[in-house]
Amino acid sequence: xxxxxxxxxxxxxxxxxxxxxxxxxxxxxxxxxxxxxxxxxxxxxxxxxxxxxxxxxxxxxxxxxxxxxxxxxxxxxxxxxxxxxxxxxxxxxxxxxxxxxxxxxxxxxxxxxxxxxxxxxxxxxxxxxxxxxxxxxxxxxxxxxxxxxxxxxxxxxxxxxxxxxxxxxxxxxxxxxxxxxxxxxxxxxxxxxxxxxxxxxxxxxxxxxxxxxxxxxxxxxxxxxxxxxxxxxxxxxxxxxxxxxxxxxxxxxxxxxxxxxxxxxxxxxxxxxxxxxxxxxxxxxxxxxxxxxxxxxxxxxxxxxxxxxxxxxxxxxx
Amino acid sequence: xxxxxxxxxxxxxxxxxxxxxxxxxxxxxxxxxxxxxxxxxxxxxxxxxxxxxxxxxxxxxxxxxxxxxxxxxxxxxxxxxxxxxxxxxxxxxxxxxxxxxxxxxxxxxxxxxxxxxxxxxxxxxxxxxxxxxxxxxxxxxxxxxxxxxxxxxxxxxxxxxxxxxxxxxxxxxxxxxxxxxxxxxxxxxxxxxxxxxxxxxxxxxxxxxxxxxxxxxxxxxxxxxxxxxxxxxxxxxxxxxxxxxxxxxxxxxxxxxxxxxxxxxxxxxxxxxxxxxxxxxxxxxxxxxxxxxxx
Amino acid sequence: xxxxxxxxxxxxxxxxxxxxxxxxxxxxxxxxxxxxxxxxxxxxxxxxxxxxxxxxxxxxxxxxxxxxxxxxxxxxxxxxxxxxxxxxxxxxxxxxxxxxxxxxxxxxxxxxxxxxxxxxxxxxxxxxxxxxxxxxxxxxxxxxxxxxxxxxxxxxxxxxxxxxxxxxxxxxxxxxxxxxxxxxxxxxxxxxxxxxxxxxxxxxxxxxxxxxxxxxxxxxxxxxxxxxxxxxxxxxxxxxxxxxxxxxxxxxxxxxxxxxxxxxxxxxxxxxxxxxxxxxxxxxxxxxxxxxxxxxxxxxxxxxxxxxxxxxxxxxxxxxxxxxxxxxxxxxxxxxxxxxxxxxxxxxxxxxxxxxx
Numbered sequence: 001x002x003x004x005x006x007x008x009x010x011x012x013x014x015x016x017x018x019x020x021x022x023x024x025x026x027x028x029x030x031x032x033x034x035x036x037x038x039x040x041x042x043x044x045x046x047x048x049x050x051x052x053x054x055x056x057x058x059x060x061x062x063x064x065x066x067x068x069x070x071x072x073x074x075x076x077x078x079x080x081x082x083x084x085x086x087x088x089x090x091x092x093x094x095x096x097x098x099x100x101x102x103x104x105x106x107x108x109x110x111x112x113x114x115x116x117x118x119x120x121x122x123x124x125x126x127x128x129x130x131x132x133x134x135x136x137x138x139x140x141x142x143x144x145x146x147x148x149x150x151x152x153x154x155x156x157x158x159x160x161x162x163x164x165x166x167x168x169x170x171x172x173x174x175x176x177x178x179x180x181x182x183x184x185x186x187x188x189x190x191x192x193x194x195x196x197x198x199x200x201x202x203x204x205x206x207x208x209x210x211x212x213x214x215x216x217x218x219x220x221x222x223x224x225x226x227x228x229x230x231x232x233x234x235x236x237x238x239x240x241x242x243x244x245x246x247x248x249x250x251x252x253x254x255x256x257x258x259x260x261x262x263x264x265x266x267x268x269x270x271x272x273x274x275x276x277x278x279x280x281x282x283x284x285x286x287x288x289x290x291x292x293x294x295x296x297x298x299x300x301x302x303x304x305x306x307x308x309x310x311x312x313x314x315x316x317x318x
Numbered sequence: 319x320x321x322x323x324x325x326x327x328x329x330x331x332x333x334x335x336x337x338x339x340x341x342x343x344x345x346x347x348x349x350x351x352x353x354x355x356x357x358x359x360x361x362x363x364x365x366x367x368x369x370x371x372x373x374x375x376x377x378x379x380x381x382x383x384x385x386x387x388x389x390x391x392x393x394x395x396x397x398x399x400x401x402x403x404x405x406x407x408x409x410x411x412x413x414x415x416x417x418x419x420x421x422x423x424x425x426x427x428x429x430x431x432x433x434x435x436x437x438x439x440x441x442x443x444x445x446x447x448x449x450x451x452x453x454x455x456x457x458x459x460x461x462x463x464x465x466x467x468x469x470x471x472x473x474x475x476x477x478x479x480x481x482x483x484x485x486x487x488x489x490x491x492x493x494x495x496x497x498x499x500x501x502x503x504x505x506x507x508x509x510x511x512x513x514x515x516x517x518x519x520x521x522x523x524x525x526x527x528x529x530x531x532x533x534x535x536x537x538x539x540x541x542x543x544x545x546x547x548x549x550x551x552x553x554x555x556x557x558x559x560x561x562x563x564x565x566x567x568x569x570x571x572x573x574x575x576x577x578x579x580x581x582x583x584x585x586x587x588x589x590x591x592x593x594x595x596x597x598x599x600x601x602x603x604x605x606x607x608x609x610x611x612x613x
Numbered sequence: 614x615x616x617x618x619x620x621x622x623x624x625x626x627x628x629x630x631x632x633x634x635x636x637x638x639x640x641x642x643x644x645x646x647x648x649x650x651x652x653x654x655x656x657x658x659x660x661x662x663x664x665x666x667x668x669x670x671x672x673x674x675x676x677x678x679x680x681x682x683x684x685x686x687x688x689x690x691x692x693x694x695x696x697x698x699x700x701x702x703x704x705x706x707x708x709x710x711x712x713x714x715x716x717x718x719x720x721x722x723x724x725x726x727x728x729x730x731x732x733x734x735x736x737x738x739x740x741x742x743x744x745x746x747x748x749x750x751x752x753x754x755x756x757x758x759x760x761x762x763x764x765x766x767x768x769x770x771x772x773x774x775x776x777x778x779x780x781x782x783x784x785x786x787x788x789x790x791x792x793x794x795x796x797x798x799x800x801x802x803x804x805x806x807x808x809x810x811x812x813x814x815x816x817x818x819x820x821x822x823x824x825x826x827x828x829x830x831x832x833x834x835x836x837x838x839x840x841x842x843x844x845x846x847x848x849x850x851x852x853x854x855x856x857x858x859x860x861x862x863x864x865x866x867x868x869x870x871x872x873x874x875x876x877x878x879x880x881x882x883x884x885x886x887x888x889x890x891x892x893x894x895x896x897x898x899x900x901x902x903x904x905x906x907x908x909x910x911x912x913x914x915x916x917x918x919x920x921x922x923x924x925x926x927x928x929x930x931x932x933x934x935x936x937x938x939x940x941x942x943x944x945x946x947x948x949x950x951x952x953x954x955x956x957x958x959x960x961x962x963x964x965x966x967x968x969x970x
Contacts (some may be wrong), residue, residue, distance in 0.1 A: 014449060014453055016448075017450045018450060018453050021450065022462065025466060026466065027461065027463060029336070043572045045581075055399070066874060082559075092783035098340075101424060109587075109605055113363055123950050138329075143595065144593070144596065145589075145593065147596065148538075148589055148593035148596050149589055150542045150545050150546060150588065151546065152545065152546060152549045152561070152564060153545075153564065153585045153588065153589065155567040156564060156567075156574070156581055156585065157585070159568070159571075159574065160568075160574055160575075160578060160581075163571070164571060164574060164575045165575075179930075190953070215726045216719055216721065216725040217724060217725050217726055218725040218795065219680065219719070219725075220717070220719060220725045220726070220787075220790070222680060222704075222711065223678065223680065223712065223715075223716060223717040224711060224712040224716075224738065224739045224742070224790070225707075225708045225710070225712035225713060225739070225742065225743060226708075226712075226738070226742065227708065234730075234738075235727055237731070238729045238730075239727070239728060239729050253375075253455045254455055256455055256458075257455030257456065257457040257458055259455075259456075260457055260458070260461070260550070261546060261549065261550070264549075265568070266549060275458070275461060276461065276550050279462075279465035279552070279553075279656070280465075280551065282465070287462065287465070291454070291462055294455060294458050295453050295454050295458070296456070298453055298454065298455060299453050302453075
């Protein structure tokens with residue numbers, strides 16, 4: 001019990017540190033006034049501009065000190081108020097923008113993980129059972145190649161091959177399409193981020209499987225006359241999954257990062273592509289909100305993975 | 319392969335140590351990397367076409383021109399020579415990669431060594447900082463930071479360097495912890511060696527071994543990270559980078575369809591470079607791993 | 614079946630090996646783990662295989678059962694089960710034999726049981742596969758098996774994981790798994806070595822009982838002569854990949870022929886020795902199975918060695934009864950043996966331990 005409490009406390013501390021870092025970076029390194037008003041912010045001689053400047057300062061609490069601003073922001077944030085975006089007319093609330101776009105990113109990441117898991121497990125089983133043979137070596141080389149390709153390169157190649165040359169996959173994502181076609185449109189983007197991690201998962205699982213297969217209880221299973229596939233699937237797989245599950249969980253954060261590129265190339269309006277757009281527009285409430293959401297999910301997922309580990313391995317259960 | 323094919327059978331024969339070689343593949347990678355380094359350093363001096371000049375050739379129709387003897391990698395929409403641009407792209411991409419990992423190693427390595435050796439509060443603080451840095455998916459943090467600063471070669475390298483501090487530091491710390499309690503360190507302390515001397519003479523050489531493979535792997539990551547940033551338009555201002563070239567070559571489906579070479583040659587160069595770094599790093603790790611596991 | 618068939622099948626060995634060899638390819642050369650072994654085990658009979666580490670005894674049992682990996686293994690000779698040749702069968706072909714006709718139990722029950730699978734399931738798996746039972750039928754049988762092997766509170770234990778059981782109980786589970794489909798032949802590979810001394814006897818009794826009740830044949834591999842003494846009909850002593858003496862148990866103890874066997878017997882500590890007597894050991898180390906010595910493999914360590922032993926390998930010969938064979942030029946009781954014995958006793962290098970029966 002104490003263990004759980006400790007970890008949760010650490011996670012909260014972590015989130016605070018992350019938020020301070022982010023908030024500080026944006027406000028210290030960037031110029032919020034400039035972001036809001038554009039060049040007008042520097043125009044201190046024009047009384048009209050000064051008027052706008054002061055209004056903005058009041059509106060966004062810019063005349064208060066940094067720690068106070070931070071405190072105000074935190075209290076807003078945890079209540080779900082992420083402020084308003086500067087750039088669009090009418091200044092729609094950031095939370096609206098995010099709630100509209102976040103589900104798309106989540107679907108993308110989930111799809112990518114599903115794909116990676118469904119591919120890597122059989123792949124690992126096959127290569128582990130044929131360890132050292134030609135097919136295994138070829139697979140290792142393939143995995144190496146896959147990992148050496150950056151996300152954006154894979155995206156471009158996939159787009160070229162499947163959308164352009166072969167015409168199998170749609171080129172763009174249309175938000176208004178029905179769910180089934182939207183999911184279909186997400187296939188290539190999901191593959192883009194899912195393929196490299198599938199290679200990583202496969203490599204890890206294969207190593208663990210090979211270790212497990214050398215254990216005595218596998219030999220005993222053989223003496224019971226069980227078939228090769230039954231031994232692999234029923235006996236060898238489960239004890240080998242511990243590192244696998246941990247890595248899958250921890251990788252979710254990396255996948256969120258990868259979605260940034262994927263969404264940009266395939267033009268999916270999720271929070272990844274929004275982050276890039278906002279950064280290029282200096283729209284920092286959005287940037288701040290997205291970074292916090294991503295970092296928070298990262299921290300929370302890591303925490304959950306930690307806890308899940310204690311549940312999965314019956315030997316660790318107390 | 320183990321000398322004991324049946325793990326449950328007791329054998330008398332000594333465990334033979336399989337001879338570890340770096341292998342042909344390793345040297346091929348080193349050759350490629352050497353070539354890239356050469357290109358990165360000496361491109362302006364080489365007899366290439368200019369990367370910014372428009373080689374409009376009305377006899378050939380409208381650009382982009384496909385690969386030919388005149389333009390080995392073809393040209394882009396503005397009739398700029400892709401071959402020259404790709405080679406120029408190597409400069410920034412590799413320079414940033416190298417500088418970033420060097421900075422990361424310098425800072426991260428030092429912090430890791432010190433935390434692992436002295437432990438105590440230094441260790442707790444630095445570990446916490448590492449964890450905070452690692453709480454962001456790296457691309458997100460990179461994007462955040464590069465959006466706020468003036469983007470020059472130096473600053474981008476520093477940002478990526480900052481990102482590599484945590485992983486490097488963690489490894490350095492773990493490796494140092496392994497060695498800090500060993501007898502040879504205690505022995506050195508007994509004869510009155512200062513901490514500084516112990517760290518430099520006893521621990522550093524041992525830690526350098528696992529770190530060397532991390533250097534190669536880390537550089538691969540840095541190159542990819544820079545590629546990602548430049549693809550998104552967040553790398554060095556007005557610089558020619560592989561990521562940037564790829565982005566230009568793929569930003570419209572039309573371009574990609576009609577002139578795939580614009581994007582694909584930079585992709586190829588990037589891929590081969592990252593592959594070489596990964597493979598070489600892996601080989602180095604395998605080569606040194608034997609000693610580690612038998613210790 | 615007419616009575617003559619029954620008699621014949623009882624007389625024919627259940628398992629038989631003829632000069633089998635199992636060699637492993639290693640970077641140092643070919644390791645001759647089993648180098649020409651011929652044994653027969655009849656229905657309901659138990660054979661103990663005794664030897665030091667590296668004598669090839671474990672490889673022997675695995676070779677007979679066919680459990681060796683395919684790569685890097687050279688096999689010669691023949692292995693017959695119920696008269697049929699099984700030595701050249703593929704693992705796929707052997708799967709119908711494993712579990713059903715032949716079973717094996719291993720030394721360390723902690724590593725031999727699947728740590729993340731409930732023990733009940735590990736038994737019902739065999740039952741459902743080989744005997745086609747349904748889940749509930751199999752559970753009932755599993756419970757009965759647990760009772761047979763004397764695991765208290767069988768119903769509760771069926772749902773537990775291996776790490777929740779004690780070492781002795783885990784070994785009982787292994788025995789239950791092995792017995793599940795009623796095999797004709799059981800290979801027990803050092804079944805008690807990893808257990809507490811107090812539990813060892815219980816497990817051996819249990820194995821013995823199962824063997825009797827099921828008229829099962831048993832091959833018991835161990836380095837401990839004390840274990841085989843009470844629980845086997847016949848004993849084969851292995852050294853350097855070969856059988857150096859084979860005899861019915863009582864005969865082996867009463868009329869030992871090969872000096873190695875004698876040395877083994879002498880090294881068993883006994884209750885009736887005077888206190889502080891030195892424990893007799895066999896000097897030297899087991900032979901290198903990649904480059905075995907020329908001549909008798911035990912010669913370098915034998916107290917009674919002579920020139921012939923170092924140059925020529927002794928063949929198997931019969932002792933006073935046809936079921937007692939051994940390999941030695943100057944066996945226990947021969948003139949050369951006695952001559953040397955006198956010398957060594959005079960020098961004080963041989964401790965007399967009295968009657969070994």
